Amino acid sequence: MNKTYRFDTMADLVALAEAEDISLGEVALRHEVALGQLDRDEVLAAMRTRWATMKQSMEVGLAAPQKTMGGLSHGAGQMMAGHRPVLSDAIATGVMARALAVNECSAAMRRIVAAPTAGSSGILPASLWGAQQRLGCEDEAVVMALLAAAALGMVMANRATISGAQGGCMAEVGVSAAMAAGAMAEMAGAPPDVAVHAMALALKNTLGLVCDPIGGYVEVPCIKRNAIFAIHATTAAEMALAGIRSFVPADQVIAAMKEIGDAMPKKLKETSQGGLATTLIGLEVMARRPRVDHVQG
Amino acid sequence: MGGMAPYDSVFSIIGPIMVGPSSSHTAGAARLGGLARALLGGTPVEAELDLHGSFAETGAGHGTDRALVAGLLGFSSGDDRLKDAFEHAREAGIVWKFGTVNLGPDVHPCSVRFVLRAADGEALEMVGSSLGGGAVRITSIQGYDVDISGDYPTLVTVHEDRPGLVQEVSALLSRYAVNIAFMRVARHHRGAHAFMTLEADHDLPPELVTATRAIPGMVSARALPRLA
Ligand code: SF4
Numbered sequence: 001m002n003k004t005y006r007f008d009t010m011a012d013l014v015a016l017a018e019a020e021d022i023s024l025g026e027v028a029l030r031h032e033v034a035l036g037q038l039d040r041d042e043v044l045a046a047m048r049t050r051w052a053t054m055k056q057s058m059e060v061g062l063a064a065p066q067k068t069m070g071g072l073s074h075g076a077g078q079m080m081a082g083h084r085p086v087l088s089d090a091i092a093t094g095v096m097a098r099a100l101a102v103n104e105c106s107a108a109m110r111r112i113v114a115a116p117t118a119g120s121s122g123i124l125p126a127s128l129w130g131a132q133q134r135l136g137c138e139d140e141a142v143v144m145a146l147l148a149a150a151a152l153g154m155v156m157a158n159r160a161t162i163s164g165a166q167g168g169c170m171a172e173v174g175v176s177a178a179m180a181a182g183a184m185a186e187m188a189g190a191p192p193d194v195a196v197h198a199m200a201l202a203l204k205n206t207l208g209l210v211c212d213p214i215g216g217y218v219e220v221p222c223i224k225r226n227a228i229f230a231i232h233a234t235t236a237a238e239m240a241l242a243g244i245r246s247f248v249p250a251d252q253v254i255a256a257m258k259e260i261g262d263a264m265p266k267k268l269k270e271t272s273q274g275g276l277a278t279t280l281i282g283l284e285v286m287a288r289r290p291r292v293d294h295v296q297g
Numbered sequence: 298m299g300g301m302a303p304y305d306s307v308f309s310i311i312g313p314i315m316v317g318p319s320s321s322h323t324a325g326a327a328r329l330g331g332l333a334r335a336l337l338g339g340t341p342v343e344a345e346l347d348l349h350g351s352f353a354e355t356g357a358g359h360g361t362d363r364a365l366v367a368g369l370l371g372f373s374s375g376d377d378r379l380k381d382a383f384e385h386a387r388e389a390g391i392v393w394k395f396g397t398v399n400l401g402p403d404v405h406p407c408s409v410r411f412v413l414r415a416a417d418g419e420a421l422e423m424v425g426s427s428l429g430g431g432a433v434r435i436t437s438i439q440g441y442d443v444d445i446s447g448d449y450p451t452l453v454t455v456h457e458d459r460p461g462l463v464q465e466v467s468a469l470l471s472r473y474a475v476n477i478a479f480m481r482v483a484r485h486h487r488g489a490h491a492f493m494t495l496e497a498d499h500d501l502p503p504e505l506v507t508a509t510r511a512i513p514g515m516v517s518a519r520a521l522p523r524l525a
Contacts, residue, residue: 028307029307032307032308035305035306036498043307046308047307047311050308050311050312050314053314068318069318069358069360106317106318107317107318108317108318109317109318109323110316110317111314111375111377112314112315112316112317113311113312113313113314114313114315114320114324114430114431115311115312116310116311116320116429116430117319117320117429117430117431118315118317118318118319118320118323118324119318119319119320121317124311146311147307147311149310149311150308150310151307153304153311154304154305154307154309154310157303157304157309157310157429158303158304161429162304162310162429162430163321163406163428163430165321165350165351165405165406165407165429166405166406166429171429172429179310213355216354216355216356216358216359217318217358217359218317218318218319218322218358218359219318266406269351269406270351270354270355271350271351271354271355271406272354272355273354289357289358290357
């Protein structure tokens, strides 16, 4: 038995889970306990606090439009929540609304939980909220799903990156959607290898996604992107549950992500020097933004 | 954090609980400010903050400037006051100045150099990077290369490069039942001052830090708390 529950790759992670017939969330939980700082109940309690904060940020963002730093998005979460679904259903639009709401909170310097980053903080809470509605499960199941998501995120963070400045938006929104896809699949009862296929399907289809936020604000494209990729995560999870497998194994998808991130031009990695940031409208926003070297106290 | 994967805890992925808009540019920045504050030993009276790479390019829109100053004030990355950090800093009497700097192509794009001065004359130059998701690294202190994550309580000492001194420090740690996770000693050249960083598994009792300072040849010793 591997007492440290250490995993460097998705293959390691699945092997650990299969060896003891436990979930990915349970592997993550045992790994965290093995680090020696917190016992099992403390880890669960700390994760419960994070879920509570996530729920709070969804509520805050839905209750009132948030004043974002750049003022480039206003009340999108509320608009979505008030919209009667035409092409999908109320849970799907609820997921979109919550992803928008959390990200607007984040852009307005309100409290959120990075998952794995603030720019991508809407995807996981919104997705897990949606899965909880559909599956009718307790908060404890969501807490285990968050642990599963963390395990998947750790591998991607350590083998590639979760920094938009290093790997573009696939490292933030892509990783977040991949975490959500795997976690939702596991919540729905998928075995570990299927959950990892869900993760791989989600990540694979964000490869190449650049980070080109307008004016340097985490608003455009970030806020709306959270809603769109929350649904992307659901698609990946649903496909895995249908028996569809990622042709490229998860660890190889992560290796490709690393290679693409390294090759991505710097101007498309959170420097706001290209892409959407340097469109006509992007440059207009840029011209009126504050600059750090002009701030002095 | 010698040889360990930087994202070893589930809470490095699901977390931190933070004030937006960016884990790297806001939360990580606040944590770096907090580490600089701890190394200085308190609130600075003067602060020069030079931003490198993406910090310089997009920092203002991400609240990086406010977050760095919030850290210097001792606010955590989840503190609601982060938003109004400049007002709080003015009240606390900090005089600060932002600039931009190119620290070189190999330095992480989200990096900052702090040049700080405390009321008692203590000065600090620290370079740190925000790695993503709120994780940070201090890469240089007073010009010495270091590798400190803030994930562990850390003891940082500057001392004369004499034989036996390092052993005396480790003897002290074992007397206080503190287990060492990682340890690193650096010096510019033989006989110069040496610089030691020691990451521990448990919190460092204040008496331990005081006792470390009393070791003959010790120039300074500071404890960094584990970051929230
Ligand atoms: S575009 Fe950049 S800043 Fe926006 S969410 Fe993606 S990685 Fe983060």
